[in-house]
Amino acid sequence: MTGPNRLREGVRTSRPIVLTSHPAAGGAAPPVRWGAADPVARGPIVATLTDPAARNAIGTHSGAYSLYRALAVAAGQLRADHRPDLSDTRPAVPIGPFPQWADPRRIVSLDPWGHVTSEAFAARIAAGCDIRPTIAVTRARLNMPEIDLAMRAGRLEPDGEVLTAAGDVRVTKIAIEPVWWLPGVAERFGIAEGALRRALFEQTGGMFPELVTRPDLRVFLPPIGGASVYLFGDPALLGRPDTRVACRVHDECNGSDVFGSDICTCRPYLAHGVEVCIAMAQRGGVGVMVYNRKEGRALGEVTKFLVYNARKRQEGGDRADAYFLRTECVAGVSDMRFQELMPDVLHWLGVTRIDELVSMSNMKFGPIVDSGIEVVRRVPIPDGLIPADAQVEMDAKKAAGYFAETMPDAAELKLAKGRGLLG
Numbered sequence: 001m002t003g004p005n006r007l008r009e010g011v012r013t014s015r016p017i018v019l020t021s022h023p024a025a026g027g028a029a030p031p032v033r034w035g036a037a038d039p040v041a042r043g044p045i046v047a048t049l050t051d052p053a054a055r056n057a058i059g060t061h062s063g064a065y066s067l068y069r070a071l072a073v074a075a076g077q078l079r080a081d082h083r084p085d086l087s088d089t090r091p092a093v094p095i096g097p098f099p100q101w102a103d104p105r106r107i108v109s110l111d112p113w114g115h116v117t118s119e120a121f122a123a124r125i126a127a128g129c130d131i132r133p134t135i136a137v138t139r140a141r142l143n144m145p146e147i148d149l150a151m152r153a154g155r156l157e158p159d160g161e162v163l164t165a166a167g168d169v170r171v172t173k174i175a176i177e178p179v180w181w182l183p184g185v186a187e188r189f190g191i192a193e194g195a196l197r198r199a200l201f202e203q204t205g206g207m208f209p210e211l212v213t214r215p216d217l218r219v220f221l222p223p224i225g226g227a228s229v230y231l232f233g234d235p236a237l238l239g240r241p242d243t244r245v246a247c248r249v250h251d252e253c254n255g256s257d258v259f260g261s262d263i264c265t266c267r268p269y270l271a272h273g274v275e276v277c278i279a280m281a282q283r284g285g286v287g288v289m290v291y292n293r294k295e296g297r298a299l300g301e302v303t304k305f306l307v308y309n310a311r312k313r314q315e316g317g318d319r320a321d322a323y324f325l326r327t328e329c330v331a332g333v334s335d336m337r338f339q340e341l342m343p344d345v346l347h348w349l350g351v352t353r354i355d356e357l358v359s360m361s362n363m364k365f366g367p368i369v370d371s372g373i374e375v376v377r378r379v380p381i382p383d384g385l386i387p388a389d390a391q392v393e394m395d396a397k398k399a400a401g402y403f404a405e406t407m408p409d410a411a412e413l414k415l416a417k418g419r420g421l422l423g
């Protein structure tokens with residue numbers, strides 16, 4: 001038997017099912033000392049499935065995409081015991097280490113050593129342990145029509161380094177998978193670790209039994225989206241107290257970010273953030289754009305579109321004073337992004353001060369400042385960049401306490417400013 005059929009046969013018959021709910025026989029999983037200053041002392045995060053006895057984490061790599069890997073194995077297109085060849089995959093530029101990496105409370109939702117696993121744990125990997133990166137660092141060029149417009153309007157000038165005459169922007173881009181230190185995540189929310197574990201277990205339909213049966217496993221790789229970081233300017237300047245930093249933390253909005261849907265301000269704000277980051281890099285600082293996979297305030301796109309319909313069909317039309325209420329009716333809450341974990345990535349990048357924070361959101365500003373990062377100035381979106389159907393969102397957010405120079409009054413919030421459902 002050859003090809004996929006042979007692989008499929010292998011999945012069906014040759015391997016016993018290994019339950020993860022109890023320690024594997026002959027277990028020699030390396031201990032995790034979260035927050036240790038040295039990666040070897042901290043220990044690797046082993047979340048691979050090829051050697052069950054070595055696992056010291058719950059869940060597995062690739063977040064939600066681990067389910068596609070399962071499909072590939074089930075369909076006979078991928079060997080279950082495949083190990084990646086990681087030759088030449090090391091970071092394109094170095095990031096860190098920074099003192100924040102050695103603080104077990106400062107970073108709890110990503111592995112600060114996740115991009116240097118091949119080097120930091122080389123001896124263990126050579127001895128046969130399957131240790132994989134959870135962070136990848138590469139270089140790229142961006143080209144966005146909004147940046148071209150900013151150049152035509154004279155707001156940006158090409159410098160040949162950060163921004164070329166053709167409108168290309170040189171960036172370092174970083175992909176990060178979530179790695180949760182469960183005691184630290186629980187502490188961040190002020191709850192018991194047991195309560196967190198139980199809710200994670202029950203709300204995923206019992207997907208990860210170790211959450212309740214293996215208190216010895218304290219690291220969890222959740223099946224959710226991670227974050228991308230785009231750095232503008234020289235990454236070697238990160239972590240220096242005199243480096244000026246511009247930053248936007250952007251939460252995913254596929255409809256606006258990719259397709260230009262005009263019901264919200266997401267893409268204009270993203271592009272404005274890129275513009276501010278470019279300008280900062282051109283002045284010798286660093287621009288940091290964090291893009292979190294938290295679609296529709298982490299409620300998901302189906303919920304988001306249901307809310308759009310409810311907003312536009314409600315009596316009195318789509319208006320700011322009912323903006324958050326319509327979301328609560330459908331989702332039970334108006335937001336599930338939990339910005340408490342968001343500053344971790346900034347600490348991972350060695351950021352201690354943000355000179356220009358491109359955001360109006362107090363939900364972002366508060367956790368950043370509370371986590372010990374100074375914010376010098378907040379940059380609101382210029383009014384001219386707000387799309388036609390997005391004024392409802394903008395007014396509602398201002399009324400809810402978003403940072404703004406002018407506030408809409410109660411009468412204005414009652415006005416239907418959004419387009420009708422079929423408009």
Ligand SMILES: [Zn+2]
Binds near residue numbers: 256257264265266267
């Ligand atoms: Zn949006």
